[in-house]
Amino acid sequence: MSEVSYPKVQFVEVQAEEAGQRIDNFLLKKLKGVPKSRIYKMLRKGEVRVNKGRVKAEYKIEAADMVRIPPVRVAESKTQVPTALNKVQALEKAIIYEDSRIIVLNKPHGMAVHGGSGMSYGVIEAMRALRPKAPYLELVHRLDRDTSGCLLIAKKRSALRFLHQQLQKKTMTKRYWALVNGQWPKKLKQVDAPLAKNQVKSGERLVRVTEEGKASLTSFRIIETFQSTTLVSAEPITGRTHQIRVHAQYAGCGLVGDPKYGEDAINQKLKTKGLSERLFLHAYSLKFRVSPESKPITVEAPLPQPLENTLDYLRAGNSLGD
Structure with a gap:
């Protein structure tokens, strides 16, 4: 030690x-x-x-x-981040935007944004290890471990404060691609349902819709319709845990590949067809201002190839349903 x-x-x-x-x-x-x-x-x-x-x-x-x-x-009992690991080194290549104040990463699926809950390190610890001379690196917001896409990191405290103000005032726009089970109702543009966290006996954290929960609002827009699924763009107005996943389930259209709130039968079919079994949720776009005097910028992260493969399968006329 x-x-x-x-x-x-x-x-x-x-x-x-x-x-x-x-x-x-x-x-x-x-x-x-x-x-x-x-x-x-x-x-x-x-x-x-x-x-x-x-x-x-x-x-x-x-x-x-x-x-x-x-x-x-x-x-020192803290686990050192092994910077030689491919998945750690790949984070440098995952940077899709950087300036003197911020970094935007295309976070890979399966990597937590920070250590804890059994993870010795996450994205932020790995980035600090990759850039040991960087005086300041802090997460602006979070993404679930199973979600990929745009993740914002501040390189200055002033930038962190300003970006947090945009999150609080809801002037930062975050958009996600989500593939949901079934046909998304054409008239359903928003899901407004309060959410609360709870834990089941196994200790697993779940989120549910309840009147006692915190106000939660998500906008949805249909992008493409398939036989048994729908590709939607989801924009969370509030920032609750698992918000898009639970609001989609509440609308009767849980996310494809979601082990907590999706449909087991469809998730199993992903496996039998050799498709990506991961949660189909990807943060594809962020719109924000870096500083009070700057113009808004939009940063986009391309859809990972395994998710593109699933869409190609569906566009060929195949179904994930019965």
């Missing part, structure tokens, strides 16, 4: 770019590899000082604050 060492007292002046974040998050970035428990212990004991005074973990730092960071040495 390797050791993380910061042997000397550090005095760090907060830059304007860093202002507004909590001191605990600031320290986690400055002391890479030091666990959260050690950071909080340092704050509780008063080892960390801001402008010579003690602060709590929730203190929000301001530009020109002088932060005293004590020496720290800990055994």
Whole structure:
């Protein structure tokens, strides 16, 4: 087990770019590899000082604050991201847009956006490992592990704040391709149904429509109709967990390849026909502004080949139904 060492007292002046974040998050970035428990212990004991005074973990730092960071040495238990792995290296090739403020990745199916829940690392940890000299890389939003497509990463805190404002004000447009079971009702343009998370006995997290849930709204548009399925464009107005998947199920048209909310018979047919068994959900388009003074930009991620193969199968007149 390797050791993380910061042997000397550090005095760090907060830059304007860093202002507004909590001191605990600031320290986690400055002391890479030091666990959260050690950071909080340092704050509780008063080892960390801001402008010579003690602060709590929730203190929000301001530009020109002088932060005293004590020496720290800990055994590093965090799993190192193996940058030689093909799927880690492939993330550099998956970049579809980059400038001084942001990166947009075409996230591959099957890779979580961050570590946890049994995953030692995810996209953000892998990107930080691939770019060790990058001072700041943070997820702007999330995609489910089984969903592919446009994933936005901020390279500056100011960009992160501005992009989060767009998400909160619902001025960022996110569109997905989704293949759903059955014929999508032509008159159904929006699904407005509150969603709540719950866990079943196995510990699996599921989302369901319930009056006690949070307000949730998704717009749907028919793109192409097949014998037993429909390709739709889905635009989530709100950003709830599994929102598109559950709203599609609620409309009577669960997503193809969805093990939680889809139809087992159709999912099984994907396997017997040698087609992609993955969830057919792909974030194909993002529209946003990088800065307050910039014009909106639209970034698109091409549909992965396995999903294109499924569409080619259906366009040939084949069906996934009975």
